[in-house]
Amino acid sequence: MISIFKDNVELCTALADLFISTGTSAIAKNGRFIVALTGGSSPVTLHKILAQPEYQSQLDWSKVFVFWGDERWVPLTDEKSNAKMAFETLLNHVPIPKQNIFPMWSDDKDAKAYAADYEQILRGFFGEDEANFDLLILGMGEDGHTASLFPHTEVLHERTKWVDAYYLEPQQMYRITLTEPFINKAQKVAVLVFGANKASALHEVLEGERNFEQYPSQLLAPASGKLTWMVDEGAASKLTDEAKASK
Numbered sequence: 036m037i038s039i040f041k042d043n044v045e046l047c048t049a050l051a052d053l054f055i056s057t058g059t060s061a062i063a064k065n066g067r068f069i070v071a072l073t074g075g076s077s078p079v080t081l082h083k084i085l086a087q088p089e090y091q092s093q094l095d096w097s098k099v100f101v102f103w104g105d106e107r108w109v110p111l112t113d114e115k116s117n118a119k120m121a122f123e124t125l126l127n128h129v130p131i132p133k134q135n136i137f138p139m140w141s142d143d144k145d146a147k148a149y150a151a152d153y154e155q156i157l158r159g160f161f162g163e164d165e166a167n168f169d170l171l172i173l174g175m176g177e178d179g180h181t182a183s184l185f186p187h188t189e190v191l192h193e194r195t196k197w198v199d200a201y202y203l204e205p206q207q208m209y210r211i212t213l214t215e216p217f218i219n220k221a222q223k224v225a226v227l228v229f230g231a232n233k234a235s236a237l238h239e240v241l242e243g244e245r246n247f248e249q250y251p252s253q254l255l256a257p258a259s260g261k262l263t264w265m266v267d268e269g270a271a272s273k274l275t276d277e278a279k280a281s282k
């Protein structure tokens with residue numbers, strides 16, 4: 036399903052509403068809301084909306100558990116850290132217990148070793164064959180990557196691990212990421228895409244020929260969950276009317 040919004044604020048307001056409604060239902064049903072955040076610059080507005088008193092007061096944050104879809108392997112104090120951004124824009128402003136937050140970072144392990152640890156943490160939360168996150172928020176880069184599933188990387192073919200880490204040569208850094216099989220077990224996946232700079236990639240991902248090596252976001256296809264592309268008019272500008280109408 037594709038939902039198109041006038042601009043980033045309208046889009047992030049709708050996603051904040053989805054966050055609150057999904058969280059409220061999950062807490063009523065299971066006693067907890069398990070969510071994965073995305074990184075990059077796209078979620079900043081979403082986080083700031085959720086941190087506003089009228090939004091944050093709608094959720095029992097003691098029952099919210101926060102994970103990430105991916106991370107740049109840098110300390111939590113580094114400006115490039117997805118978790119640092121989330122703490123500064125959201126998590127430091129809401130009454131969530133620190134033990135409910137699971138950044139993808141360890142001060143004393145390397146990325147590969149911590150990927151295995153992170154997978155064990157997730158296995159503690161989710162049964163082997165059951166659906167996972169109540170809500171998994173993802174972004175998409177201009178090159179069509181999502182999470183840290185970058186074009187032409189080995190991790191695109193990972194079938195067994197839930198979490199993996201690898202050295203991303205062009206960025207000269209390790210990346211840690213949820214893998215495609217695990218991502219596609221989420222109950223709800225919302226992909227947040229805004230800006231005309233992403234219009235070509237979005238068109239290729241949604242309407243181009245199948246080529247996930249080039250456009251890894253084509254791998255997004257939850258087995259039984261719901262996938263919603265939440266995009267602004269700029270990002271949607273190269274989509275056909277048919278694609279725009281897809282529900």
Ligand SMILES: O=C1O[C@H](COP(=O)(O)O)[C@@H](O)[C@H](O)[C@H]1O
Nearest residue numbers: 073074075076077174175176182
């Ligand atoms: O490096 C990353 O980039 C993507 C897209 O980021 P954006 O700045 O274009 O929003 C993001 O989804 C991912 O989490 C992040 O690690």
